[in-house]
Amino acid sequence: MSDLGFLHGGSFHQLATLADPAVRLWRPREIYLPDATAADFDRLDTLIVSDRLHPRLLARAAPDLLQVTERGGTVIVLGENDIAGWLPGLRGFRHAATNFWWWRTGEDNGVRRTAEDHTAWRHLTERAVRWHYHGLLEPPAGATPLAHTVLEQDGDPATQQVLLYEDTVSTPGRLIVTTMDPVYHHGSRFMPGATQLLYGLLRWTGS
Template sequence: MTWGNAAQVRSFQDFAHLLDDVLYLRELDRHDLGAYAAIIIPDVMDCIELRAHARQLNDYVRNGGFLIAFSIRDIENIIDVVDLKWQPVNARDWLWWTRPNPYLEVRQPEPRHPICDAISLADMSWHWMGALEKHPDAAHILTLDDDSLSLFMDFRNLQGGGRLMVTTLDPHGHNGERFMPATTRFLEAFYPWLNRELGIDREKRLLASPICARLTARGIGNRRDWPKPSREPASPFVTMGSTISMRPYCGHPISSTYPTTRTRSSCAAGPPIFSPFWSAAGISSCLASRPFHGCHSCRRSARLHHALSPT
């Protein structure tokens, strides 16, 4: 789910091969959420617009859906399937990783949640946006080191068979802005874990798809052909033209030429925005109206990536 924030979109581009669809928040009521095995509400979300869809989201969980909410302002007043209580507690030292003996006051409590086998404590450690009071019905994935408050909770087997994961971590925003490498590592582990948790085998699904058999692309490859988000400074863009030939279910041939871009570091634009139809076949596409020739903002973010980020 996205409201169009650039960092959200970039993060979803990064993991398009592990997603089925991207839902625009302002059009959420047009969708049957029950068709999805899981719904992700990323951080840096428009909480006012999200609140307008609170009933639809809570009904999704009550009807057996799996909702995953990252750091959302006012989350305790949006989610009502469980009683959440948020506290304005943040890291004591937001520059903790720059100290001679760096320490962040978090822990993965015992017994460790299974997701901790995929995401290490180091990859959950940067900062958080407030904390949640511990709930007796939740499995706690990440807590403060004194065990007083929770930063990541999993509510399994809610009434109606639904499930809720909620965290005050904000990886999508930082990954999409291309700084704080720990957030990129978090998402690189989180999305494969989620697919395994749902029993989804993307390789088998792609190979079995009739779209895959009827779709050919020249110049554009699978999302996984793109370089991973880099921790190196951005290099200049290299612009390439690509021709896409496609014959979808309707049988009508489509042939168009779009500019595409790559960078050595994949910082900034990275893989271009994908359409849900093409992403179903594992294909990324660029629908930009003109080539990119560089991005001052991105290069600035790349420098911040090194100067201001835990590694």
């Protein structure tokens, strides 16, 4: 089991997620963003950057949290965060309309898995990436897109309409980036697919 950190801002959904016994199993080190210092990120193998953090505080902490990847570790950056100014390698981000009810109606939300032979899919279900998203990413060259949408009209879906990717080229370690916000919905008990994504990310990076 990796030494896991969980960066949060004290919001109800983040605290509820941290209190979940299935998350506690991974023994996360709780790091409160307003008080975070470089020492809080020492010796971590994996860091989860929770969704919906204060953008100014997150940008201030970015150089310290990215030291996890500089040491060869993994940083998971979740959605509804302002990442364009500090995330290494990111070539583009644009907002996209969010449909909160695809998961209830059974419609095709246009999300497709890519890199089907990737190890991520041993831990992530189809449902884990098909509920909703809050933007579209253009990953760095050499990164591995894992999920994209075919509903948007601009850009190549496989490279510019991405909602989950793994980047092992921009730092000595690994960045896993998504525009989905599983902590918010898991902590709010709203959307089963979000819980599957959160648990799947823990299994994938902690195994």
